Amino acid sequence: MSINFQSKSEKVTTDVLIIGGGPSGLATAIHLADTLKKNGTSQRILLIEKGSAIGSHNMSGAVVKPDVFRELLPDVDFSEIPFNAQVSTDKTIMLKEDESISLPFHVPYMSNKGNYTASLGNLCRYLATKAQEKGVEIYTGFAVDEIMYRDGKVCGAKTKDTGVDHHGHPMDNFQAGNIIEAKVTILAEGTRGSLTKMLINKYNLAEGKNIQVYSLGCKELWSVPEGNIKPGEVYHTMGYPLGKDEFGGGFIYGLNDNKVAIGLVVGLDYIDPSFDVHDAMQIWKTTPFVSKILKGGKLVEYGAKTLPEGGWYALPKLYVDNALIVGDSAGFVTMPALKGIHLAMKSGMLAAQTVSEALMKNDTSEKILSKYEALIKESVIYKEMYPVRNFRQAMAKGMFVGGFHFATQLITGGAGFCGRLQSHADAETTSKLNEFKGKPFNQRFKNKLEFDKILTFDKATDIYHSGVFHDEQQVVHLQINDIKDFERVNIEQYGAIEQFLCSSEVYELHTNKDGKKELRIHAENCMHCKTCDIKSPGKGITWVVPNGGNGPDFQNM
Ligand SMILES: Cc1cc2nc3c(=O)[nH]c(=O)nc-3n(C[C@H](O)[C@H](O)[C@H](O)COP(=O)(O)OP(=O)(O)OC[C@H]3O[C@@H](n4cnc5c(N)ncnc54)[C@H](O)[C@@H]3O)c2cc1C
Secondary structure: OOOOOOOOOOEEEEEEEEEOOOHHHHHHHHHHHHHHHHOOOOOOEEEEEOOOOOOOOOOOOOEEOOHHHHHHOOOOOHHHOOOOOEOOEEEEEEEOOOOEEEOOOOOOOOOOOOOEEOOHHHHHHHHHHHHHHOOOEEEEOOOEEEEEEEOOEEEEEEEOOEEEOOOOOEEEEEEOOOEEEEEEEEEOOOOOOHHHHHHHHHHOOOOOOOOOOEEEEEEEEEEOOOOOOOOOEEEEEEEOOOOOOOOEEEEEEEEOOOEEEEEEEEEOOOOOOOOOHHHHHHHHHOOHHHHHHHOOOEEEEEEEEEEEOOOHHHOOOOEEOOEEEOHHHOOOOEHHHOEOHHHHHHHHHHHHHHHHHHHHHOOOOHHHHOHHHHHHHOOHHHHHHHHHOOHHHHHOOOHHHHHHHHHHHHHOOOOOOOOOOOOOOHHHHOOOHHHOOOOOHHHHOHHHOOOOOOOOOOHHHHHHOOOOEOOOOOOOOEEEOOHHHHHHHHHHHOOOOHHHHOOOOOEEEEEOOOOOEEEEEOHHHOOOOOHHHHHOOOOOEEEOOOOOOOEOOOOOO
16 A cells, blocks of 8 residues: 555554665665565565655765675675775875875875765665665655654654645645654654754753764765866865864765766864855865866756764764664764765664564564664774764864874774863854954955856855755745844844855845844755754754755755
8 A cells, every 4th residue: 555645634554664765764674674574574664755856865975885785785786786986096185275285194084995986866766776676665755844652652753734835824735744653763864853853852862962063065066077087086185275273174086977076074163153165165176186177177066965973972862662763863974084874874774673673572662672772882883983982072172183182082092081072062163253253254265255157156056056946835944943032143143144154045134124134044945954953053043844855956966
């Protein structure tokens, strides 16, 4: 029986509900189907994805560690997996405005020997086909906006009502969301998952953990003349245009067919309230090292996304009665390596193993599901994340002090000389306008902010290359939590920081005819990166899911 999404709300029942069709959700689905089959049973597995198609909301670098694919799909011929090129050159470049120095060594954890470049969208499309072959039901274009509870325990989720106007009133095309009852619900929503956030708050799952911190990555896919870069050439850059208080760097990944994926990833703990990651990436592209690779080329696609980088100490409790959290929603990323795909998939496989045992026992209580956390601690996830458990907190102290701390961590197995380092919420690290001591971003780079639309692009041009679309009629999905607080804090004290932190021009500062400043929200541009939910100061902004099928339409990101 398939799900019937009609105007009248329906109740659907399944054994397992997976929310999110990225690598973590798809690996969960595949491994669960396989494990159940091995145990001689079959149960209904349903996966819901908000993108209009699998892959349309998935963006990554990406250089991928391939072993997890062999483990997940042992019967598949490896050459069938749609990786791009095997890494052939792997260098770290120190950038200055007009110079570049190739480091003669690998920064620890940055080696990409044996890894492959890839488009995450392509990998997800492939994994979805494999999941469907194994009987997993995949529904795309449906956003899940509510977790359902019975007797205080998770019992499934609900898809979003559509066909409502700006005020939330039903229109002629109203469609009530469907209630999906499940024995187990798996949250695989990716970075800063909106349901995951609710679950963490409801059950206090982050108690005693470090605060999760994030980076924002802006990426462009280019087509370049033959010879500019070879498939498998991989470069990571440090330095310009980032200053000593900004953590991050650039990536350049050579792909087949004369394509190159480039991007700049910057920690959202920066302090300058006018810092702009999108514009910083454009400035980065003007350096001789990067511009030479792009010369004569053409922009193909653009996207932006955050990634969780708080590391081991920022992982929430991963299970409650009838529910588990996997992938970026939990925070499985090793930041020094800029890698999360293989960890997302491995966490999905371990969740699947736990859930299949729970279903066999007919007991999905948190006592049984706690095995998931135990499995994580015995896995490659722990092995990769624990030794760098203090890395990102150290880097928050600036590249120089942070670099020193990191060196001490390398010789002490990750402990450093100070033990567990704490983190601070990204929204709280920004300086108020009148307290910021440095040179604001637009003065630091005042001669570099005219974009030529050949090498460098304004946000409007880049957004056009993301295929982003949102229904005009719906409640705005970027919700200002307290308008008075917002005007006093965000606009007055921080100079409407949202207009700079958003890399898809959602927020515009407008002065009305009475001279009052207000923020206009162009929700239709939203790339679903969640930066505003993370970095807005004060009571801030809450990102909720818009209508299913809305958002970017990535092809090869
Ligand atoms: C700029 C950048 C570069 C990166 N480079 C690399 C790299 O080179 N190598 C590497 O290994 N990792 C890299 N990463 C990290 C990697 O991309 C992530 O760790 C990985 O994609 C996490 O997978 P996931 O399945 O948890 O989340 P995602 O890939 O984000 O997938 C989550 C899915 O859930 C869907 N979803 C979310 N909420 C809902 C909802 N409420 N209802 C329905 N569907 C929903 C989303 O649309 C999405 O498709 C990079 C990340 C970024 C941002």
